[in-house]
Amino acid sequence: MAMSAISSSWSCLPPLVSKWPASCCRRDPVSRGVVRGDRVMAALGQCGAYADQLLIDAEKLVQTPEGLSDVEAAAIPVAAMTAWQVLQVADFDLSGRRVLIHGAAGGVGSFAVQFAKAAGAIVYATASTKSLPHVRALGADEVIDYRHQTLEHLTGDIDLVVDLVGAEVLDRSWMLLSPGGLLVSIAAPDVVSRAPQDRRAVFLSNRPDTALLAAIAEQVAAGVLRSTVAEVVGFYDLPSAIERNRTGHAPGKIVADFAR
Template sequence: MRAVVMHETGGPDVLQLEDVDPPEPGEGEVLIRVHAASVNPVDWKMRRGGPGRPLPAVLGIDASGTVEASRAEGFGEGDEVFGRASGAYAELATAPAGQIARKPAELSHEQAAAIPVAGMTAWQGLFDHGGLERGQTALIAGAAGGVGHFAVQFAHVAGARVIGTGSSRNRDFVLGLGADEYVDYTQQDVGEVVSGVDVAFDTVGGETTESLLPTVREGGILVAIAGAP
């Protein structure tokens, strides 16, 4: 099969299109014929030398495609699936059954491949770690980003009041996703204009994490996914 292989870490030029042996699905896994894969931050972080797999490696953790072979209950050959895969920058990739789902027919493979890890991260941040509930207020820093734009929609649909932050150009996009308020960080300091938040979800990191502290109510939760300040 053809795959994008990385033999050394570095810039985008370390990614080489090559012919390699296809992966074998283990027990409880499926083999997916990949129709679309997306580029997640973890891919370029691994490519640049972050913690990852032994080399040579095939990157890619977000995939959508058709099950080619199944060694897992619940999935069979021909099923259209999307989810978190291993080595998605290839014609064939494996995934544990617990990390994939059937692709809704109304989604293209390209759309589905953009969802898995960013969507999972938003869900885990808001609900598993943040414990967000209907009627509460969620503040999402980086609301227009890969994770943030899922978080805005999940929080809105869950019945929370949603405040998003981002730059001027993303105001209409974030409000259109269901945010009730938008703080343009180039114009305002979020810590001065927002308070009483139940769950603050920081997808930006650095100084932003600390700037969110005054926005959180006593006993509220700040979830950060982009590194400590």
């Protein structure tokens, strides 16, 4: 399963915690062409992916495409679907539009850069110094080191801001929006109330979509999309991995493999 950062105020029942869990496992029968023994993947849409066995509605299962390892597959569901859904919130065609993605090196951000470029957008992306090459390789038109560079040169030019970070990033982003521009956040639930009167904002909560997941998985398997795994950890490394996930880590997703 892959890990996502969660709010410290979030509470879940065992097995362990994940606001946006993803799983990839071998399970029993059943629908959408899935039969006993198939390798499958799913986005649960609930807590409980920190386990080596899961009970899950068969309708949520998608066959893992040939050519994808279980580790690679685990990094796809939540990150890729969230990235796609964030961009779909925009009520305008992204072709030729200027899109700024905060946190572009992470699991969601990496997919968002690729989806935005595929839609014809001009993509600006923020990342840490060590992650700049990764984000450039994904196709971003301009990559900004948020630790050493400012965003003032984009003032009034950005049609869509994708906020995957929250905190003070929001305060620096309002001035960047063009007239009619939109800011979409997955990291700040209060983004709408924080928006200045003349700015538009939306908070997005990811929703599982099995058909979308199947289509995305096929694109990754075909090499059209890249899925990046930052590191693979075992069960006993989960606490330290969760902390790294909160504070920043190498580009991509951290994946837990209980067989390690």
